[in-house]
Amino acid sequence: MSLKAISIKPKNTEPKHLLIMLHGWGANAEDLAALSSMLTLPNYQLLFPNAPFSHPQVPRGRAWYALETGEYEGIEESRQLLNDWLLSLEENTGIPLSRTILSGFSQGGAMSLDVGINLPLAGICSFSGYLQFQPQKLTSLIPPILIIHGKNDMVIPVEMAQKARDELTTIDAKVEYYEFAMGHEISADVLPIFEKFVKDNTL
Secondary structure, eight states, X not given: OOOOEEEEOOTTSOOOEEEEEEOOTTOOHHHHHGGGGGOOOTTEEXXXXXXXXXXXXXXXXEEXXXXXXXXXXXXXXXXXXXXXXXXXXXXXXXXXXXXXEEEEETHHHHHHHHHHTTSOOSEEEEESOOOSSOOOOOSSOOOOEEEEEXXXXXXXXXXXXXXHHHHHHHTTOOEEEEEESOOSSOOGGGHHHHHHHHHHTOO
C-alpha cells in the first residue's frame, strides 16, 4: 500500500519547494486541496495525500487511524506509510525534505507532528491538531513548528494545542503558537501566518 495524492504544480515554472497538507478524520485529499487557490506560493508544488483507511461513517471519507474505540487502530501502519512516502518524495520530485513543509488539519495535524518531528523537514504546521504521542528528547535537529488553533474549537479543545506547545517546547523544539477566534476550521485569517511560516523556512 502507498499513499495517493492530489498534486498541484506551479504554472510556468519548475517547483523549488514542496508543501504537503494532510486532511482530517472523515475528510479526504480534496478537502484541503481547495485551499490551494487561496495560497500565494508560486514556487511550490502542493501535495494533498489521501489517508490510507476508509472512514466507517462518511462516504468517500478517509482516516489516518480509527477514533471510534479510542485504540488508535491503524496508527502504526499510517506512520510507516507516511514516513516511507515522505522519504520517497525527493526521488519522485527532485525536491529534498530540507525544502519541504509538512502540515495537516486535525488528525492530519497530529500525524504531521508525530511523523515530521523525526525527519529533516524545513518545517511542520498543525492546524487544529493535537499530540498523539509523548515527545522525547531527540539527538537530531527538530524542524521549526507552527501550531494554529481555534479558541472556540469544540472538536479538539484549545487546551490540547496548548499542551502540544508546552510538551514540544520542553524537548527544545522551536514552536510558533497562535490562537484565533474560530472553531474547528482553517479560516482565511490564519493563512497569512501560515504562508509567512512556509516562506521563512524554505528560503
